Amino acid sequence: HFLYTMRLLGVDLGGRRIGLAISDADGKLAGPLKTINQSVGAIEEILKIVKSEDIGMVVVGLPLNMDGSLGEEGKKAQRFAQELHEKSALPVNVWDERLSTFEAERMLREAGKKGDKLKKALDKSAAAVILQDFLNHKSNK
Numbered sequence: 694h695f696l697y698t699m700r701l702l703g704v705d706l707g708g709r710r711i712g713l714a715i716s717d718a719d720g721k722l723a724g725p726l727k728t729i730n731q732s733v734g735a736i737e738e739i740l741k742i743v744k745s746e747d748i749g750m751v752v753v754g755l756p757l758n759m760d761g762s763l764g765e766e767g768k769k770a771q772r773f774a775q776e777l778h779e780k781s782a783l784p785v786n787v788w789d790e791r792l793s794t795f796e797a798e799r800m801l802r803e804a805g806k807k808g809d810k811l812k813k814a815l816d817k818s819a820a821a822v823i824l825q826d827f828l829n830h831k832s833n834k
Contacts, residue, residue: 699749702726702742703824704777705790705816706754706770711735712816714824715746721832723824725817736773740781751783754790754823786827793822 703714703723713726729738743751753774756766763771771787778785797818801811 700746701824701828702739702746702748702751703820703827704739704751704753704773705793705820705823706756706766706773707731707816710816711739712818712820713739713742714817714821715748716824716828720828723821723828725814725821728813728816736777736780739777743781743783748783751777751781751785752824752827753777753785753787754793754820755787757789757791759791788823788827790819790823793826794819797822 699720700718701716701720701723703712703716705712705714709731710728711731712728714723715726716723726742729735739751742748751774753770755770756764758764758767774785774787777783794815797815798811800822801814801818806814
């Protein structure tokens with residue numbers, strides 16, 4: 694089994710917000726961390742979290758089209774990941790995030806979240822779904 698011995702940060706890029714999730718130190722479990730605004734200073738804010746949480750790798754959700762092709766949002770995610778890598782020197786992976794928001798919303802609804810509470814939790818929960826999927830995939834290698 695492939696395991697990480699570092700904490701990973703998951704990133705779900707949205708139009709207005711960026712959801713962040715973090716793994717445990719063993720790189721087995723991902724959980725929602727916080728949501729930040731999509732803005733000019735977003736990468737710097739993420740870099741502060743990387744430093745304060747001792748992150749060793751970042752996983753950015755890659756929004757592919759349902760047929761697997763790369764659209765404009767996917768290209769934005771790739772540019773964001775590249776910039777994050779250049780500014781942090783950390784390994785930054787992009788990971789297929791198709792249906793992650795749908796899955797996060799389903800889990801939040803099952804947990805009884807509705808309305809504003811669901812909206813507030815959705816971005817960071819989607820980031821946790823992306824990161825957990827990445828961790829699960831890597832642990833099965």
